[in-house]
Amino acid sequence: MLQITRALSAIGLIMALAYISLNSGPAGPLHWHDTGPLLHLRQSRVLMALAEGSGLGLSGLLMQSLFRNPLVDASLLGVAPATSLGGLLFLLAGAPLWTASLAACGAALVVLMLLLGAMRGTSSLTRVLLIGLALNAVLGAFLQFLLMFLPSDRLVGAWSALQGSFADVRRSHAILLLLLVLLIAAWVWRQRRPLDWLLLGPAVARSAGIDVERLQRRMVLLAAALTAALVSQAGLVGFIGMMAPALVRWSLPGGHGRWLPWSMVAGCLLALLADILARWLWAPAELPVGIVTSLLGAPVFLFLLLMQYRERSS
Numbered sequence: 001m002l003q004i005t006r007a008l009s010a011i012g013l014i015m016a017l018a019y020i021s022l023n024s025g026p027a028g029p030l031h032w033h034d035t036g037p038l039l040h041l042r043q044s045r046v047l048m049a050l051a052e053g054s055g056l057g058l059s060g061l062l063m064q065s066l067f068r069n070p071l072v073d074a075s076l077l078g079v080a081p082a083t084s085l086g087g088l089l090f091l092l093a094g095a096p097l098w099t100a101s102l103a104a105c106g107a108a109l110v111v112l113m114l115l116l117g118a119m120r121g122t123s124s125l126t127r128v129l130l131i132g133l134a135l136n137a138v139l140g141a142f143l144q145f146l147l148m149f150l151p152s153d154r155l156v157g158a159w160s161a162l163q164g165s166f167a168d169v170r171r172s173h174a175i176l177l178l179l180l181v182l183l184i185a186a187w188v189w190r191q192r193r194p195l196d197w198l199l200l201g202p203a204v205a206r207s208a209g210i211d212v213e214r215l216q217r218r219m220v221l222l223a224a225a226l227t228a229a230l231v232s233q234a235g236l237v238g239f240i241g242m243m244a245p246a247l248v249r250w251s252l253p254g255g256h257g258r259w260l261p262w263s264m265v266a267g268c269l270l271a272l273l274a275d276i277l278a279r280w281l282w283a284p285a286e287l288p289v290g291i292v293t294s295l296l297g298a299p300v301f302l303f304l305l306l307m308q309y310r311e312r313s314s
Helices: 003-024 037-067 079-092 099-117 128-149 151-164 171-190 193-198 201-207 212-234 239-253 257-279 288-312
Strands: none
Touching: 003 257, 037 171, 037 193, 037 212, 037 257, 079 099, 079 128, 079 151, 079 212, 099 128, 099 212, 128 151, 171 193, 171 257, 193 201, 193 212, 193 239, 193 257, 201 212, 212 239, 212 288, 239 257, 239 288
């Protein structure tokens, strides 16, 4: 009964935030007879927020399970700045927007190949994390360097997109991303038992008959690929991948059978809330969603860090 109540409450909250999102913006609330571009644009925002939130919640859960640390997410793998950098390079060259999206995915693919090579022949994820951190630093610096060469009339728009925005996403792309997230979630659901074993350590998981190296490779690549797909459409939206699964794991005991759906639900709620606040806090101007999620995520990060310290001290 409690699980049904929680599920209904979560669905109701998502619907309420989606309704608020549909009626938020400089143009004012929608009217019952609106069927034009404004409705289309706001529907696209809601769908993209759902895809972004659920996808980042899923990828963050995978990373936290693999590293057995609630303070990590897929952004540490280096695919996010690589994706943004690939798209920005093509935009600077004057290429069409659709080729920039392909370039972003191509840059992410290069990073995925590097990660796959780093994991070959070992079950230790330390090397992968160190490579990801190095790529984040180098590619992030290069990304900021390239922004200096953008014309002034495009700089603000590019900076806003890189910081995260659901404003200019096509509805068809948002639907495709949402379907991709659901497909990956269905596949991960089938691996929930091996992931539960992996939380006890690689040695224990091997004793249960699990191919640890193969499972780790698949989960890292899934988390990185999903993050790259989301970043290519909505930019860098930080902290959701850390906040959603970490708060779920802290507040909801159990295993991946419970954490998986609730991490995706929590990610949806955070993304919708951040998108609404991005339009409210500086109205009629709009803040990048990534700035809002950073403001929300910083205190959550400090809270989780404090809880982790207390657990180790006790």
